[in-house]
Amino acid sequence: MILHLNSNIKENEAHALAKETKAICFHDGQQFVFVTASSLKEVPAFLQDKISNFWVLPNDNQLASKIYMKESRTIDFGLFKIGGNTKNTVLIGGPCSVESESQIMESATFMSSLDLKMFRGGCYKPRTSPYSFQGLGLEGLKLLAKVREKFGMIVITEARDASHIDEIIEYTDVIQVGAKAMYDQGILRACAKTQKPVLIKRGFGTTLQEFVQAAEFVLSGGNPNVILCERGIRTFETGTRFTLDLCGVAWLKLHTNLPIILDPSHAMGYAYGVSDLSKACVAMGIDGLLIESHPNPKVALSDASQQLNHDEFKTLQSSLKLVAQSVGYQMI
């Protein structure tokens, strides 16, 4: 159950009441908000004259639910917005990993020349083997900060685990919680304490319900700026790397109020399918698209097979603008 407390309730009283209610409590800018387990279906007597509104929810998809908030949330990146009634689909490009200053600057120069407004690059790589390239870490974060400064693009990078989450929050504009880290409460609880936008990727073995519940950790900690990212689930089919779950995207659009960004590169795992899949994603009417592109994919230190080269990326951008228009959206 979600409850909005009367706006005149003070912090001390709110916290005392929350404890009695066994509720998570945060202030959303207008009032204190309580969230209890969804199994609570009736407002406790001692709260009845303290609240302005309440919502009974069928499951623990609560703050993210369309039942609580009918409209999709708007996320304001400063330079532009997505979600709400903006009909914007933001194209986010960049390499899988930040590998060196020259590589990242070449990439950013190109993306900037295409008027891209958001730039991606991994610094802490969640590799499944300790014997693969692990990312540049803090050094990479500093290179991304240079990209922001030089090109004015918003940068997004991924937290691998809780041990470096403070650095990530300090250096990046948008915090990405990766598919392997999305159950990591150390990360999620840290993200809840900032107001920076948080993009949560769906784990490849994660149900839609669990995916939304990961968002609830951030939302219920007081950060309303959460974006969901579908990037492929693991199925019996191994001809492609993962299986992009667009049925799941339809489910998320119906059941949640969170903006949705798709990542066809990781789903497909091979550059050859990224273009067609990207068109499919954009045709659904979504808030953004995350595409990996590398100045020279053949020598990439990670995900070599799935990154587009710059020519392919440019061609794709042109095609996507037409598809977006055909469904009433604009690519930015």
Added chain:
Amino acid sequence: MILHLNSNIKENEAHALAKETKAICFHDGQQFVFVTASSLKEVPAFLQDKISNFWVLPNDNQLASKIYMKESRTIDFGLFKIGGNTKNTVLIGGPCSVESESQIMESATFMSSLDLKMFRGGCYKPRTSPYSFQGLGLEGLKLLAKVREKFGMIVITEARDASHIDEIIEYTDVIQVGAKAMYDQGILRACAKTQKPVLIKRGFGTTLQEFVQAAEFVLSGGNPNVILCERGIRTFETGTRFTLDLCGVAWLKLHTNLPIILDPSHAMGYAYGVSDLSKACVAMGIDGLLIESHPNPKVALSDASQQLNHDEFKTLQSSLKLVAQSVGYQMI
């Protein structure tokens, strides 16, 4: 290995040679064609002066492979074609099941009014429970024949098992091999002996490689008119009925020469997601789309939850035309 025999080789000799080669043999209109297990990598000595061409294949995706035939095959339905360089995306509508003469005529009248050229309706329903509606059988086939006669639409219906495949082949224009029947060699071998187009649906537990190999049963029996249909695979996610595998579609477009039709209705299992998913499908650049629609979905005897009503179908058709255009295709 695929081998094209010299065109002057006569039937008797061809069959004798095929036996010696342990090859499947058919005549493709121009020459006899041999197909052996793909493990054969060298032309047998006794065949070397009998052949005009040969192809070594890495696996048993052979006649369907782009290695054998670079261009996508064209399927000619008389009224129109798909595949090849046609850039046509055919919209196929109709109810899940043929339920009664009035229901099927109402549906066909509507679909015809939208200029649809292909009409679907199931007569032998492959239900998982014996206690559900099983379809009208032969009576249903006769109703579909009436639809063809009255409206001039091409009809497509599904074979459930080999016990009634001859009836299906007799009455329908396009033979649908359902997801639960696609390993059924009784059906596949019967389909190989006609020249009518055969649409094979991917089993929900079927790999892409196996899917293509089902087509090989038909192709190697001498029927070149095979279409593949992705309709969702079974994954751990049960918030939606199945998971539409568009990564798999990208794989099929790269590896096979067969036209591809998509069925978002069965994948999603709920009408609410069918519109967005259909747009996604069409944006990939495909040969057709199969959408279930019922005059009154609430009383449908099967798949009630996923069928669009007529208004929804009409609106969807308009939207899809724009999406198809945006990727250089036309809806027909």
Added chain:
Amino acid sequence: MILHLNSNIKENEAHALAKETKAICFHDGQQFVFVTASSLKEVPAFLQDKISNFWVLPNDNQLASKIYMKESRTIDFGLFKIGGNTKNTVLIGGPCSVESESQIMESATFMSSLDLKMFRGGCYKPRTSPYSFQGLGLEGLKLLAKVREKFGMIVITEARDASHIDEIIEYTDVIQVGAKAMYDQGILRACAKTQKPVLIKRGFGTTLQEFVQAAEFVLSGGNPNVILCERGIRTFETGTRFTLDLCGVAWLKLHTNLPIILDPSHAMGYAYGVSDLSKACVAMGIDGLLIESHPNPKVALSDASQQLNHDEFKTLQSSLKLVAQSVGYQMI
């Protein structure tokens, strides 16, 4: 709903009442039995004085349900029984395919020397490629008949599709419905008309609920002798061929009254794991075990990698007897 009609009701009346009730009707040796869709929750008024008993079921697992019949069914093979309170675990051995008279006789001689009572061998192979060995067909069935005659073993073989089901029923003692054929109503409905035991394998993409419903096709047609066989499901893990679902076996034991036989050979796909898995299966307390073994696995025409050689099979049999004893069962 299942209803038992009063035993004095005659055939004509029973059929008339069944039609009115929209029920499937069969005689179980004692009375006429009606089965309706499980959505029917109340006995129709016109039946109330015609019935001796009725059962309301939560879903279409009806005749197979423990709600209808508390005890596991006993299957009588003549030579021995399984199920009920027998505590027998029958070991079924033999090669994947019947390949030749010498191969099958060598195998049967060996299995008979170990006192095995049931012998397996495939004649119609449901291969996924048309370019692989397809089985000896009728010739193979005749070889199995020779095995039966010579060694007195019960033989079990598989129906691939409905086109040859009559031959299978004629020649074999136990009809196996394979994993790829278990939705095939042509086969299931034919099996319902005999009284020979039917072993239904779970499809690798089939839910437990659907699996039991396949049994309902046979049971509701009047054949009570149905056995379920778990043989591995398809999951994201491809290090092994399939994933043997023993959690599912626990579910089946709780929810159904049907005997359960397990097939670890197909699940594993590699001979190295078959021994440990077989012990695991037997330790669960099951009604039988199906193990593929070939006189010379390296030259087997199908499933070469997963078949045990005769020495391995003999050693395994000894180990399994001890495991069976430890859980209160005896291997036969």
Added chain:
Amino acid sequence: MILHLNSNIKENEAHALAKETKAICFHDGQQFVFVTASSLKEVPAFLQDKISNFWVLPNDNQLASKIYMKESRTIDFGLFKIGGNTKNTVLIGGPCSVESESQIMESATFMSSLDLKMFRGGCYKPRTSPYSFQGLGLEGLKLLAKVREKFGMIVITEARDASHIDEIIEYTDVIQVGAKAMYDQGILRACAKTQKPVLIKRGFGTTLQEFVQAAEFVLSGGNPNVILCERGIRTFETGTRFTLDLCGVAWLKLHTNLPIILDPSHAMGYAYGVSDLSKACVAMGIDGLLIESHPNPKVALSDASQQLNHDEFKTLQSSLKLVAQSVGYQMI
């Protein structure tokens, strides 16, 4: 590639050489060990007279591979050992969560009365919803320390994320890395720096290869005491909570040198199947079994449905001893 350096090589030189080789370097008590990416197939020239032995590996399952170490590793818990040639199967019992002092003491008193040597209890619960019970945290760890002191049992508890890994390492005897945390390099790298045994649970969406690679993070950091735990994978079947992958266990036994403990409680998700599944697990010949049991499962704050009560646990222990014996193992 794994390389053993000559034992007279000093630390400084080892580290310099490791850097040049791009190898991970640790001292295993006898010599410095280098591990490079498995793509390196030849010993670099500058190392050829510095090494005593080397192993070329086909993939990044290296230190855990049977190619490197033929025998299963022995883990010494002080009180007893598992693995190697011990033929011990340790039974680990206890509740899902530490809920209160009285609950945990009641449970420990019971487990101790059955002569159990290892006790489990979760303190940081990796719940998928923020609105569920999250565990007692440090307070719970202190209660487990009391159990160890009072009953002399070894305690095992789970790290949820890297933010509290130091506490876990300090308080527990065996560190459990949970299914949702097993990609967490913050945890894995911390576990590598202790010599305490580490039990890594397989993620429910994790391939066997990735699972073993998680162990490589710990092994290559210098902690040789790693145990693998299979606890069920996520499949399309939702009649049970997960699907216990015993085919995968056979694979792990063949390919790795790490002891294996199984967790049927989490796989099944329902108490009714735990007994049969436990017997299956023990019959495979494994190093341990993890069973959840609660003094009063109905009021458990987490995993209520799958925990055995104390009577059920005691009965199960007796049965398992017989099964273990039948395969040449002893339960401890």
